[in-house]
Amino acid sequence: MFGSSNPHPHPHLSHPHLSPFGNPFDQTKIDKLDPMQNQLCRVCNEPAAGFHFGAFTCEGCKSFFGRTCNNQSVIQECKNNYRCEINKKNRTTCKACRLRKCLLVGMSKSGSRYGRRSNWFKIHCLMQQQANGGPAGSHAGSSGSLPPILPASMHTPMSMTSPTLTTSPSGLWRPQEPSPSPRSAISEPPRLFEAGISRSSRASPSPPPTSVSAERDLSKFLRLKSSAAGGIREPVRPASPIDEKPEVSISHTLGSLASRFHPMYSPFGATLPLLPPTFNFPTFANLPLHKQALLSPLLASSQMLAAAAAARKAYPLLATPPAEVNASRAPEDILAEHRALLERFRSVSAEMVAASERRDNVKTSPKNPLLAQNIMDLSKRSSDEESNGSSSPPSVGSEIIPHLSDTDEENEDSEVGARSKAESNNNEKAERKAVKKGDETPLDLTCV
Amino acid sequence: MFGSSNPHPHPHLSHPHLSPFGNPFDQTKIDKLDPMQNQLCRVCNEPAAGFHFGAFTCEGCKSFFGRTCNNQSVIQECKNNYRCEINKKNRTTCKACRLRKCLLVGMSKSGSRYGRRSNWFKIHCLMQQQANGGPAGSHAGSSGSLPPILPASMHTPMSMTSPTLTTSPSGLWRPQEPSPSPRSAISEPPRLFEAGISRSSRASPSPPPTSVSAERDLSKFLRLKSSAAGGIREPVRPASPIDEKPEVSISHTLGSLASRFHPMYSPFGATLPLLPPTFNFPTFANLPLHKQALLSPLLASSQMLAAAAAARKAYPLLATPPAEVNASRAPEDILAEHRALLERFRSVSAEMVAASERRDNVKTSPKNPLLAQNIMDLSKRSSDEESNGSSSPPSVGSEIIPHLSDTDEENEDSEVGARSKAESNNNEKAERKAVKKGDETPLDLTCV
DNA sequence: GGAGGTCAATGTGACCAGT
DNA sequence: ACTGGTCACATTGACCTCC
Ligand SMILES: [Zn+2]
Ligand SMILES: [Zn+2]
Ligand SMILES: [Zn+2]
Ligand SMILES: [Zn+2]
Numbered sequence: 055m056f057g058s059s060n061p062h063p064h065p066h067l068s069h070p071h072l073s074p075f076g077n078p079f080d081q082t083k084i085d086k087l088d089p090m091q092n093q094l095c096r097v098c099n100e101p102a103a104g105f106h107f108g109a110f111t112c113e114g115c116k117s118f119f120g121r122t123c124n125n126q127s128v129i130q131e132c133k134n135n136y137r138c139e140i141n142k143k144n145r146t147t148c149k150a151c152r153l154r155k156c157l158l159v160g161m162s163k164s165g166s167r168y169g170r171r172s173n174w175f176k177i178h179c180l181m182q183q184q185a186n187g188g189p190a191g192s193h194a195g196s197s198g199s200l201p202p203i204l205p206a207s208m209h210t211p212m213s214m215t216s217p218t219l220t221t222s223p224s225g226l227w228r229p230q231e232p233s234p235s236p237r238s239a240i241s242e243p244p245r246l247f248e249a250g251i252s253r254s255s256r257a258s259p260s261p262p263p264t265s266v267s268a269e270r271d272l273s274k275f276l277r278l279k280s281s282a283a284g285g286i287r288e289p290v291r292p293a294s295p296i297d298e299k300p301e302v303s304i305s306h307t308l309g310s311l312a313s314r315f316h317p318m319y320s321p322f323g324a325t326l327p328l329l330p331p332t333f334n335f336p337t338f339a340n341l342p343l344h345k346q347a348l349l350s351p352l353l354a355s356s357q358m359l360a361a362a363a364a365a366r367k368a369y370p371l372l373a374t375p376p377a378e379v380n381a382s383r384a385p386e387d388i389l390a391e392h393r394a395l396l397e398r399f400r401s402v403s404a405e406m407v408a409a410s411e412r413r414d415n416v417k418t419s420p421k422n423p424l425l426a427q428n429i430m431d432l433s434k435r436s437s438d439e440e441s442n443g444s445s446s447p448p449s450v451g452s453e454i455i456p457h458l459s460d461t462d463e464e465n466e467d468s469e470v471g472a473r474s475k476a477e478s479n480n481n482e483k484a485e486r487k488a489v490k491k492g493d494e495t496p497l498d499l500t501c502v
Numbered sequence: 503m504f505g506s507s508n509p510h511p512h513p514h515l516s517h518p519h520l521s522p523f524g525n526p527f528d529q530t531k532i533d534k535l536d537p538m539q540n541q542l543c544r545v546c547n548e549p550a551a552g553f554h555f556g557a558f559t560c561e562g563c564k565s566f567f568g569r570t571c572n573n574q575s576v577i578q579e580c581k582n583n584y585r586c587e588i589n590k591k592n593r594t595t596c597k598a599c600r601l602r603k604c605l606l607v608g609m610s611k612s613g614s615r616y617g618r619r620s621n622w623f624k625i626h627c628l629m630q631q632q633a634n635g636g637p638a639g640s641h642a643g644s645s646g647s648l649p650p651i652l653p654a655s656m657h658t659p660m661s662m663t664s665p666t667l668t669t670s671p672s673g674l675w676r677p678q679e680p681s682p683s684p685r686s687a688i689s690e691p692p693r694l695f696e697a698g699i700s701r702s703s704r705a706s707p708s709p710p711p712t713s714v715s716a717e718r719d720l721s722k723f724l725r726l727k728s729s730a731a732g733g734i735r736e737p738v739r740p741a742s743p744i745d746e747k748p749e750v751s752i753s754h755t756l757g758s759l760a761s762r763f764h765p766m767y768s769p770f771g772a773t774l775p776l777l778p779p780t781f782n783f784p785t786f787a788n789l790p791l792h793k794q795a796l797l798s799p800l801l802a803s804s805q806m807l808a809a810a811a812a813a814r815k816a817y818p819l820l821a822t823p824p825a826e827v828n829a830s831r832a833p834e835d836i837l838a839e840h841r842a843l844l845e846r847f848r849s850v851s852a853e854m855v856a857a858s859e860r861r862d863n864v865k866t867s868p869k870n871p872l873l874a875q876n877i878m879d880l881s882k883r884s885s886d887e888e889s890n891g892s893s894s895p896p897s898v899g900s901e902i903i904p905h906l907s908d909t910d911e912e913n914e915d916s917e918v919g920a921r922s923k924a925e926s927n928n929n930e931k932a933e934r935k936a937v938k939k940g941d942e943t944p945l946d947l948t949c950v
Numbered sequence: 951g952g953a954g955g956t957c958a959a960t961g962t963g964a965c966c967a968g969t
Numbered sequence: 970a971c972t973g974g975t976c977a978c979a980t981t982g983a984c985c986t987c988c
Binding site: 103112113114115116117118121146 | 980981982983984
């Protein structure tokens with residue numbers, strides 16, 4: 055599906071509005087963009103099969119994550135101090151590191167329930183990758199550090215542990231429907247990217263959620279986010295009322311760890327109010343999401359970084375063991391970084407449009423030759439992917455998260471985890487079906 | 503089978519002769535010895551299921567070795583620099599280290615063709631383990647170093663690379679049937695222990711090989727040993743004429759490496775002429791071999807060490823990566839060590855007999871309380887094995903064998919290896935059956 | 951378009967039969 | 970008593986269906 059390109063564009067999308075940056079929504083230009091072209095699995099660098107559980111992954115990593123993220127307790131711990139490099143060849147040899155990589159790149163199972171909204175991941179990932187240096191050509195390494203989705207200039211992870219960052223307006227996080235029953239169990243890493251998007255979507259004055267079911271999705275998502283923050287330290291935001299069972303086995307193993315570390319309440323407090331104005335145009339929202347991906351090199355970096363830091367906090371599996379230690383950065387740095395990103399987004403958008411317009415005539419070297427070339431490459435098929443990328447790039451910085459091996463006793467699972475596996479799956483499935491019942495209208499993706 | 507002890511002794515063995523050390527062949531005493539009691543898998547420390555391919559192993563390691571020793575080329579290389587500790591829990595996670603451990607403890611597939619003679623392994627292994635500190639109680643660690651089969655005092659591996667050591671009498675190595683076609687391909691690690699035994703058996707003036715088929719087996723084995731030495735540097739001994747196909751896949755990967763290192767021609771040259779006189783007594787040879795095991799703390803150490811060193815030379819998989827470096831020892835040291843072993847054998851034999859005689863009356867502390875206690879423990883069942891032995895004992899010394907990663911190109915396999923796998927198996931099977939055809943008489947095990 | 955189910959291929963190890 | 974074969978079981982990932 056993704057492997058075969060679509061040579062025939064379908065110029066029948068609605069709302070051909072104009073963007074402030076030239077005309078990025080020209081149908082003929084947009085249709086030529088194929089964001090799935092030459093995508094690589096974020097986990098193992100194999101050619102990706104699609105966007106699964108929040109990241110571009112191959113079929114194998116998709117299946118692996120779908121199987122194991124609920125039963126993390128049964129995975130043996132790494133013998134290599136969680137530093138195994140994951141590639142196509144050895145991805146099956148260390149389940150712990152493979153799962154860690156999955157979580158590092160932002161994969162999440164509960165977050166995938168929220169329908170099309172998870173496509174925002176795709177947008178951010180794709181734009182980030184393109185801004186990083188090419189869709190498939192840059193085998194940006196797959197060691198135990200931060201994923202190659204982050205550009206080189208962003209590789210410094212920020213410390214989101216400071217409670218001063220969690221000062222988000224309570225109204226942004228409160229769901230529409232009041233919440234009587236707060237949850238304390240943590241089921242799995244929250245989809246932090248989506249959290250940021252959702253929040254900004256609610257803060258936006260432009261098109262609100264289009265249906266009640268979408269509202270329910272949003273509130274449910276926020277509740278999940280809440281539970282991910284742990285039962286402790288939840289002063290402002292009440293929980294939502296959605297009666298959903300958490301994934302029990304995950305909460306058993308990693309949840310307890312996460313509650314110890316009590317991941318921050320809202321890691322996006324300081325950054326999210328700043329959103330690119332592009333999303334004000336309904337045309338963008340009406341585009342197919344894989345087309346939107348090519349038009350949105352936005353806040354992915356900072357949010358990704360925040361999510362990665364938060365995930366490392368919540369899940370020791372994500373903690374890169376002592377290799378490079380980076381001092382935590384102040385929130386001001388994050389804000390500045392985000393502003394730089396916004397500026398970059400503007401230039402890249404204009405650049406892409408110009409390149410798209412120029413492509414049919416003459417291939418000149420634009421101001422941003424790398425990005426433009428990458429966008430160009432999306433339309434022509436290059437079947438020379440070899441996916442042997444195991445060149446072990448320099449590890450990016452990461453915080454040292456103690457692995458709790460000396461003070462804790464979370465190894466008594468493997469019995470409870472196995473026990474709760476079946477029923478957990480059944481419950482989850484039933485509940486999922488029930489939730490999806492009256493929920494066909496996708497969420498409005500228009501942002502500020 | 504092995505897990506259930508046999509409480510009923512069968513006192514119907516023939517030739518109840520007397521030994522020079524008291525009366526070690528008293529049937530009632532011997533029958534009470536159960537060498538399989540509390541044996542642990544030499545590879546993973548799980549309770550052993552029997553003596554397989556040259557070592558006490560569990561069913562899993564037996565099957566694993568039987569499957570993979572022919573297809574070593576398809577095993578991915580270790581990500582942990584071949585230092586993975588192998589135990590029951592993680593034995594499946596790193597095939598390379600598991601196979602390395604198998605080879606380290608002396609497992610060999612072709613050597614198992616020689617019928618009962620492989621029981622000599624059991625004798626040596628068992629006696630070595632007992633002299634080392636107890637049958638099952640001493641979870642002597644299973645890290646990437648030398649196997650716990652070697653006593654602490656013997657852990658210094660000797661360097662057998664010196665060609666001066668290969669000055670064995672050519673008559674000892676020459677097979678009965680002349681050999682027109684020398685072989686250069688290496689199929690698998692030679693059964694070095696058996697090589698020594700075979701050689702000593704031939705050097706023995708007591709009962710020679712009892713049949714022509716046994717002779718053929720012997721010469722065939724010697725030829726295998728020859729091929730293991732690589733085509734290069736084979737000045738003295740001509741190859742034997744047995745038309746046997748080597749295991750192609752192994753020769754493809756490890757064989758090339760082995761030929762580079764050209765493992766020594768006869769690592770037992772200096773030590774083998776010295777054999778304990780016990781084996782002159784036909785009574786010993788007529789005992790069930792698992793009973794003999796309790797009566798023979800003989801040359802196992804030195805031969806085991808030589809075999810381990812030779813195996814490390816021949817198979818880089820066996821090379822313990824740079825951890826502890828022990829200077830190679832002179833052959834004189836080996837000889838002295840062997841003489842000490844012989845003396846130890848005498849005292850231990852006498853001690854064991856005395857302990858066995860004393861056991862029925864009063865349990866006193868003998869001169870060698872540890873060994874005697876271990877022998878005692880063989881007769882009483884202790885079902886408290888837990889096999890959680892992963893306490894990672896201090897690594898014993900080992901030589902640094904370069905892994906050839908920088909200068910060689912033995913990674914072009916995986917195609918040839920897979921190709922030659924099926925036919926290799928078939929050929930081997932057919933050839934094996936043909937060899938076994940007229941070969942029912944076990945070799946005479948009586949030594950000098 | 952993505953989640954989840956299916957199932958062939960592969961690896962594993964307990965068990966068994968042959969020798 | 971050991972070897973090799975068998976087979977149930979687990980894992981993997983390509984493919985498919987459903988929503
Ligand atoms: Zn993958
Ligand atoms: Zn690992
Ligand atoms: Zn084992
Ligand atoms: Zn290993």
